[in-house]
Amino acid sequence: MNPTSEPIIRVRGLGKRYANGFTALSNVDLDIKEGEILALLGPNGAGKTTLISTICGLVEPTSGSVTVGGHDIHKNFREARSLIGLVPQELAIAPFDVVANTVRLSRGLFGLARNDVYIEELLGRLSLGDKMGNIMQQLSGGMKRRVLIAKALAHEPRILFLDEPTAGVDVELRKDMWAIVEQLRADGVTIILTTHYIEEAEEIADRVGVIAKGRIIAIDDKVNLMSRFGRKQLTIELRDPCDSVPATLEPFSLERSSDGRRLVYSYDTRADRTGITSLLQALNSAGLQLKDLSTTQSSLEDIFVDMVASDNDGAVE
Ligand SMILES: Nc1ncnc2c1ncn2[C@@H]1O[C@H](COP(=O)(O)OP(=O)(O)O)[C@@H](O)[C@H]1O
Ligand SMILES: [Mg+2]
Structure with missing residues (x-):
């Protein structure tokens, strides 16, 4: 094309x-x-x-x-x-x-x-x-x-x-x-x-x-x-900034903020296992102390969830 x-x-x-x-x-x-x-x-x-x-x-x-x-x-x-x-x-x-x-x-x-x-x-x-x-x-x-x-x-x-x-x-x-x-x-x-x-x-x-x-x-x-639909993000705020993501955390494909204070984990909300439990364990093993945790989901997902809800209300099948 x-x-x-x-x-x-x-x-x-x-x-x-x-x-x-x-x-x-x-x-x-x-x-x-x-x-x-x-x-x-x-x-x-x-x-x-x-x-x-x-x-x-x-x-x-x-x-x-x-x-x-x-x-x-x-x-x-x-x-x-x-x-x-x-x-x-x-x-x-x-x-x-x-x-x-x-x-x-x-x-x-x-x-x-x-x-x-x-x-x-x-x-x-x-x-x-x-x-x-x-x-x-x-x-x-x-x-x-x-x-x-x-x-x-x-x-x-x-x-x-x-x-x-x-x-x-x-x-x-x-x-x-x-x-x-x-x-x-x-x-x-x-x-x-x-x-x-x-x-x-x-x-x-x-x-x-x-x-x-x-x-x-x-x-x-x-x-x-x-x-974008299927994903949610967990933002981990660290007590102390980190210079790089420790190697043991590589499987989680974390995104590090430029100031090193936040790590962002994206996961599939539709999957059976989100991987959050093992991520928290791995963070702990890597000696990273958490200050706060928050989750966000893309607005598109919200829209889709609303859409599905209204679909179910009005569904003929
Ligand atoms: N000829 C029509 N006159 C008035 N309203 C219509 C007519 N055809 C469709 N609509 C309304 O327009 C909206 C969109 O319909 P439609 O394009 O068939 O939706 P979809 O194919 O996504 O289910 C619906 O609320 C439907 O009731
Ligand atoms: Mg139609």
Whole structure:
């Protein structure tokens, strides 16, 4: 990925107030790089579907702009939309549609020439090669979802949106889903998915945007964001400053303040063992006297905890 290249999707000052007066998006700025997997993580009602639908040109924003591949989503809807495949959150399925036909039709809707070789290959990749002649009603839930992905990819888009692709699906299908996403990434497709599971974002995404109450409250590379989410810091104030961290304390990767009066230990709040007990023992063995101890956690973690709490309140599953 070329870091200096233009973002494939550029969102500026995007706002959406629905007709009933409810503000679902406020002043959203977002650049999506070509080839990346971006997870939009947020509780139910955060505005994920609204954001995706607005980027795809299906919902009219109240303010702001969206360009896709340099095309304004409203002024140049066809050009912009042709770059996008969308798998919606709600599975809308016509029970008597034949698999191969419905996927072919999706391609045709974009005015592309028929290409049965591509459609066959696509269905094969989605493990639907032997279901081409079946009607939708004859498929399992997981197969139906895969057909919807095939429909979204029928016109060979460069960008794929997956809105809650694994909500309510079993572990097996979830794994399949990630394998499909990996394969698409290898083909260079840019993928934006929404989820309200932090583990899911952690597993699959390059970058994670946290969305709550219609705002993107944090967005960063997964590694950075997840370490900030899951970590807490213990600050140890020493009675006497130390010149360096004693070698026996090396396994704890402590950060020493420049005046040597404080040592900071970062630990994973989600781990079974935080390591604090053994750290305190090691400090004692190293002859360091403690003056005070305090813990802090990143504000992002606080936000996430609040988010999870509100998610649990409003969860449907
Ligand atoms: N057509 C609509 N009219 C009014 N409010 C809506 C409409 N669609 C969504 N909302 C509200 O906007 C908020 C965000 O919804 P949505 O984008 O679906 O969130 P998410 O996908 O994160 O669960 C919710 O409070 C929802 O009730
Ligand atoms: Mg949604």
